Amino acid sequence: MDIIIVYGPLQSVEPTRTTELMATRLMTNRMLRNQEEMVQAIERTYSKLSDDYKKVIYLKYWAPQKYKMEHIADECHMHRNTAGKIRKNFVKAVALEVGMK
16 A cells, blocks of 8 residues: 655645544543543542531632632631641642552
8 A cells, every 4th residue: 555645735624644643542541541630630539528628628629710829818718828728738749649659
């Protein structure tokens, strides 16, 4: 089977060769798997938190309105540094859960 190589701009952004198609599919599957693992790690880590800590994380990442740490700390009746440490430790715990350091 002869492969015809076309020089110049491609009409489509989709890969045209079998190897390119397979590589694209593998990368897409790997990226999707990584995203699924990340979601599961976030859910596991979040479920282990106390209600006070969950409120900080919810307000920081999932609340409909984006709040600054000062507002989150006020809402949770704690110092801004405490709310920041809770957020930082949550991010570290998620990273450990997925095997990142």
